[in-house]
Amino acid sequence: MPMNRFQASKDLIAITIAALAVVVSLLTVILQRRQGQRAAYREMYTTLMSEDLHRGRFLIKDLPQTEDIPNNESDSRLIYRTLGVFDNLAMFARQRVVPRRWVLEVWHHPLKDMHEGANIIRQKAIETKDSGAISPWPQLWILLDKAEAYHSTFPCCPPDNGWHGRVRRLTATWHWRSPGQPAKP
Ligand SMILES: [Zn+2]
Numbered sequence: 805m806p807m808n809r810f811q812a813s814k815d816l817i818a819i820t821i822a823a824l825a826v827v828v829s830l831l832t833v834i835l836q837r838r839q840g841q842r843a844a845y846r847e848m849y850t851t852l853m854s855e856d857l858h859r860g861r862f863l864i865k866d867l868p869q870t871e872d873i874p875n876n877e878s879d880s881r882l883i884y885r886t887l888g889v890f891d892n893l894a895m896f897a898r899q900r901v902v903p904r905r906w907v908l909e910v911w912h913h914p915l916k917d918m919h920e921g922a923n924i925i926r927q928k929a930i931e932t933k934d935s936g937a938i939s940p941w942p943q944l945w946i947l948l949d950k951a952e953a954y955h956s957t958f959p960c961c962p963p964d965n966g967w968h969g970r971v972r973r974l975t976a977t978w979h980w981r982s983p984g985q986p987a988k989p
Pocket residue numbers: 912913955956959960961
């Protein structure tokens with residue numbers, strides 16, 4: 805019957821419009837979230853690239869060579885502050901406040917460079933009970949492990965186009981373990 809067919813096509817149009825509305829609002833939510841993540845990263849990046857954080861990073865990086873934690877109070881405070889900021893970056897990445905891939909892509913080498921020195925300071929802080937925490941900067945170690953495993957497609961890392969490298973890159977931002985879980989041996 806023509807009337808029924810008219811009604812059916814009207815219903816179909818209504819359903820299509822409703823479905824489109826759902827898709828559009830979902831896309832809006834995703835885009836807004838992404839925009840928020842990028843803005844948060846930009847803000848964090850300004851801190852990370854500030855002159856004193858830069859100096860703090862190099863103090864930590866050079867620690868395994870000098871094998872001595874600076875006695876100088878302003879230097880040791882700067883080291884603690886630097887590790888605190890990176891611990892915060894690690895939390896932001898874990899909670900997806902900032903894009904995880906951006907964090908790993910930009911910071912994997914600086915983080916690898918800091919890893920050994922940061923471990924020395926952690927050990928020292930645990931021994932002297934400096935920070936009052938059982939193990940200070942709890943989320944930083946997760947990020948440091950992630951950075952160790954990260955492999956970029958950019959020429960900062962040696963090319964690795966085997967399937968193993970591709971899978972590793974694809975899954976780099978997954979399985980962000982929680983601070984309570986022990987690190988894999
Ligand atoms: Zn690299």
